[in-house]
Amino acid sequence: MYSFIEKRACELAPVLTRHRRNLHQIPETGWNEKETCSYIAAELRQLGYEVLLGAPVTGHETGIIASLSCGNGPVSVLRFDIDALPTEEDSTHAHLPAREHFCSRNPGAMHACGHDGHIAIGLGCARIFTELSSRLSGTIRLIFQPAEEGCKGAGAIVERGWLDDASLFLAGHIVGREYTGGGHADVIPGVNASLATTKFDAIFSGHSCHGAAPENGASVISAMASAVLALNGIPRHSEGATFLNIGRIQGGQGRNIVADRGLIELEVRGTTTALNQYMEDQAFRIIQESARMYGCESEIQVIGRAPSLDSTPALCGRILSLCRDHLPSIQAFGTSAAFRASEDASLMLERTKSHGGQGAFLLFPTDTTAPLHNSSYDFDESILPKAATVFTAAVYQFCGRKPQALSRHRSESV
Amino acid sequence: MYSFIEKRACELAPVLTRHRRNLHQIPETGWNEKETCSYIAAELRQLGYEVLLGAPVTGHETGIIASLSCGNGPVSVLRFDIDALPTEEDSTHAHLPAREHFCSRNPGAMHACGHDGHIAIGLGCARIFTELSSRLSGTIRLIFQPAEEGCKGAGAIVERGWLDDASLFLAGHIVGREYTGGGHADVIPGVNASLATTKFDAIFSGHSCHGAAPENGASVISAMASAVLALNGIPRHSEGATFLNIGRIQGGQGRNIVADRGLIELEVRGTTTALNQYMEDQAFRIIQESARMYGCESEIQVIGRAPSLDSTPALCGRILSLCRDHLPSIQAFGTSAAFRASEDASLMLERTKSHGGQGAFLLFPTDTTAPLHNSSYDFDESILPKAATVFTAAVYQFCGRKPQALSRHRSESV
Amino acid sequence: MYSFIEKRACELAPVLTRHRRNLHQIPETGWNEKETCSYIAAELRQLGYEVLLGAPVTGHETGIIASLSCGNGPVSVLRFDIDALPTEEDSTHAHLPAREHFCSRNPGAMHACGHDGHIAIGLGCARIFTELSSRLSGTIRLIFQPAEEGCKGAGAIVERGWLDDASLFLAGHIVGREYTGGGHADVIPGVNASLATTKFDAIFSGHSCHGAAPENGASVISAMASAVLALNGIPRHSEGATFLNIGRIQGGQGRNIVADRGLIELEVRGTTTALNQYMEDQAFRIIQESARMYGCESEIQVIGRAPSLDSTPALCGRILSLCRDHLPSIQAFGTSAAFRASEDASLMLERTKSHGGQGAFLLFPTDTTAPLHNSSYDFDESILPKAATVFTAAVYQFCGRKPQALSRHRSESV
């Protein structure tokens, strides 16, 4: 059966490339993925999936849950993220999407993080699952998640219970070759070193007055300046890397008025959830006290939060063996450089593990033309069928109908 | 002749009130005073003035110079400021302009600093000068100045040479009774205690990078925070009051990006030009060095600058005597509380004095309903003819045709 | 009787100079004035005063109250401060005390603020009062106050009730000619423009740990740095001058240890007691919140506090008239430049006024060789008898036995 999966994925390669290029032209940023969702839903319905869209999935207008029932058995969940970035795409000839005419048609938005590829992989998996359905047990649930950037979408889906019954959870990301130290591999099963993160806004309120009688006011600009310096100065932690970035600041109304409203947009990160919590705790205290120091008030709005990715080791080991033993087209690599990014798939992973399920986050290394989030980012599309192969095979390994599966397995592996 | 001036001003009171109320309905902020200028120009041309508008006056589209030639003799300049504030006017019944239906018709703009009254006074003076013209010598030049708020308009006019030949310069401001310690007076001739000021922007440039590899960037938000605290901390000066206000701050693009562009809008003030210069010197150094401290660069753009008002004492004394001896309808007061505001008329005053001319800035106290710049600000219009009386009489005192003037003067004062 | 006072003060000039020079050689800093007190007490006892020393006066070992009973009548209090400064005296020939061999014999201490002169004036008054005693009514109470520098001694005396029954309170200070704008005067009766002040220490406690695991600590150095910048940035007050000085900072134990103990020594001032209170309130809040911002704790210890000097206007007027009408040897000046120093005599003055008494703080301008507190400071000793004259005459004016006094007064003034 694994060789069937490999063959089908290979045959579907042109279809996955076409999907990816169609989607690349309609990039939509977080919570705005309407056209993208229409495209995905149409494909999935055609394949016979039961499709839910929008509010029941996320409480917003976008997001899709597609289900395939394969009789009694466990729930296997795959997650694919679908949002684009607020970036203007490179339109020069050097950029392949420009050269081959599938550049973004939405000014100011671009699939610069590979999520167009992720959707194509998801549609490929969806197709193969329908072909395999008689050999599978339980429920296959495909989540097409909005608003991964900023770590907002996963939480909305988890809150609505979509991971509460998951026995298996898989997600992944197309990445560059730097994650294999420049070496060759198609998949790194299980990343344990992403950055946990909290993204939040600090809103300051003070008192306005004329700048030549400043004793009557309380300036949020002073309070924010003090907060910025103290936030930058949160002590490093000896147990691992931590980061803090103050990305935006704004405050005040006019040159001769003491400023009474201000906003800081920031994020903290840590190589573990505990280190991120340390940063969050320190930051929250500093914001509160810096406001008080200047007679101002503060409020914190958490915009997104994600723990670090902590894949189930046993599952990672099984996927590694699966690739080595049964998927000759797939080269797997046991360890990776640290994944220095944050991913809210970790929220789904944590929920799955919380009731005894297992999960893994896979990296799919391939040639890329620029760093993630860059306007010239592009990736080698040959990774699409390979990723679909790994996901599908891993699900089959998990919930394939065992007696037959086992017998075939044996004959295949001989 | 002085009694003639008093009488005419008194008769013109209803006209001045009408002008003021018409103008109150069409407030326009700095450099946007087009309808206001049309109104003023039409009135002045009807009175026979030679009128210049816009570019030759200020290099912008607004601003008026009106000239009346009275033969050989000195140039006497009167300046009236015409711009409104970006304030929404109070529309409740308690506010007289609302009750009497002459509220602002321009949403978001309001004559909350009395400049509508100043224009009305100027039109009153213009009328009386035409009636007195055979008794005057030299040139009467009336300047209707845009963009006084922010101290931008006067400099533009001075740069174009309109004060280079002035022998007499007069300007003034309607104020509340607090300037006479609550006592009664119609005019305080000569204020020496306004606040010199410099209004400027500090523009910071750094280097952008991803927030989880911050060693590659240089954050303007950090640099600006350090600048804000150091600017707030410029030492007080033992020789007089100084002020600094950081009115606005903004910087950065996205939460996970190190910020590479930022802006601080601020102003400094001092009770003397030297004290303001002290603040400016300190502030400029702090901005430069705080940027360097964080590997950033800074640029300073001066938006407006005004020295303190330093009226010619002898002229002030003569105007005081004039009121006491010859203008029974006008009560004059010798000294005032400090005028805690900044006024770019000081630039015209300094230019006049630089070539030996003399000048004074007059305060016209009257009942007011709220502080200057407040959305409920209104003033008692009975001050309009009184201010026109003082201005006109002071010009007559300066350049009235002397032999006749002197003889009449004597007979009148008997 | 006024001419008697003038004559006696003049005759006592050599004695006062001798006292001053003796005392100049034994300068003792605040609360250490033991030899000084012995000297004063011996003189006063010889004159017949009832003398209290130390604990009953101040709760410390130094400080003197000397009383002269003159029958029924009000309590008149004169205060003379006695402490020296921790300054090494100039020993070069250019410095008169060196040249004439009465330099400080106590290394590291110097009468650089004229208190040696103040004591001499007090001893002169004491002598004349005994000679006048039959003409006086009530009680004359002379306070020789320790620890004026740092504003510590007056509070200790006021707390013990020594001003609770005062009907008249007088104190004063020898100053340079700059207080008369360089003009000549011997006394300026009544200063209303000293600086109210609070002198205090901020003590910070944090948590110590190794510098390479700083997440376990809470650094007081960070907290103090944030406090310093915020304290410097307390907004100016539009109603008058305020000052803040952070004079000393220290904290930490070793280079690789996170600092857990630190100290800031600072003071605030304001031209009125209310302005000083504004500064104190802001500073206290900033210290508390800056400590909290870094997970530290803070404590404030007030070392000294003095309101501004607010002499009774009517009393000042009477002393001015007294000099002009009855003391030909004394030139009096009605107004002074601001006394830009702080004086804890204000605490005695406030207590006197609180129960209906009246008081004044007098300046005694004379030639000086250097600013107050400078190691080359010296003053023209001819001011000593003049100051004694003014104090004695003012007390006589207040509680001289009226019928006789009045008749003599008249005959003398003819």
Add this chain to the structure above:
Amino acid sequence: MYSFIEKRACELAPVLTRHRRNLHQIPETGWNEKETCSYIAAELRQLGYEVLLGAPVTGHETGIIASLSCGNGPVSVLRFDIDALPTEEDSTHAHLPAREHFCSRNPGAMHACGHDGHIAIGLGCARIFTELSSRLSGTIRLIFQPAEEGCKGAGAIVERGWLDDASLFLAGHIVGREYTGGGHADVIPGVNASLATTKFDAIFSGHSCHGAAPENGASVISAMASAVLALNGIPRHSEGATFLNIGRIQGGQGRNIVADRGLIELEVRGTTTALNQYMEDQAFRIIQESARMYGCESEIQVIGRAPSLDSTPALCGRILSLCRDHLPSIQAFGTSAAFRASEDASLMLERTKSHGGQGAFLLFPTDTTAPLHNSSYDFDESILPKAATVFTAAVYQFCGRKPQALSRHRSESV
């Protein structure tokens, strides 16, 4: 021959323990190790070493170079550090040195970092080398280095050329079991993860003036506060851990004086020399610019500096094999947890490598009672002969006379 080394070291165990306990009683801090040096020199001379002490070694009064000539051949250098810490030793019964009466006799000083053990190991090696001398070639140079704490002594020795001809360099440190993850091992040959460090003082100069005329001054306390916050805020580096600690701050003279002199004592660290350099570069710039921001000047005095330990990998591998193959009494461990301390042996290591030599820094794990630098620190002395075994055997492996050595080697290893 290796079994001879093992046997001799084992026999010398009581001697090494005696040396260690003798030395433990006379702890001396950096550059004050006079009695310690006398002890060491006496022992070495008795063994026949040529001993240099003080100035020729370090330019100071302490430090020893002992040489043993074994004919032609390479120079092998071993370094043992000898200074104690300014710590008061625990004198309770729970502390073995107290219980067994070899506690520090020098109040305020304690061997709390195991250097007493290091000296004992060095004396053991010295003894065995003399016994092996006929089997060795070249020169054996033993360095007993003062002032390792603060990273001061090694640089002084390197500057004088004592490593310029070294072909082999070895040094090491007794550590706790946490470096083996709690497992058992006697040596970890080759640490590559110490922290590079720079220890330095920042001296600020400003301008003093009276606190009520602060415009005339330039406060170092303000400049230092700004520096502290910016130093704390040096961005984390994505390539590895960095640290900065501001251990001490002091500045100012008196409460009412603007402070004109101040000092910050600090250190930076990084897991690589490059990361430490990044911190140093940022810190130096911040100090310079923060001073300028406040019109002050700054100076930096580097007190100590050490690169990270970067042992020669091939040498580490050979020592590991040596232990496993030829030293049955020694358990070796290939990798260690990060050595989160700084060591100036790295300066000697770098100099050795700079001309083609090889070197390694060894950890000797053993049971300990408290963290390094703690007043209750003690270690299991059974590590002493084991460490001497490893050092001696490694030198023999490097410069043992080959023909014989090889033959014996073979016979022994059978």
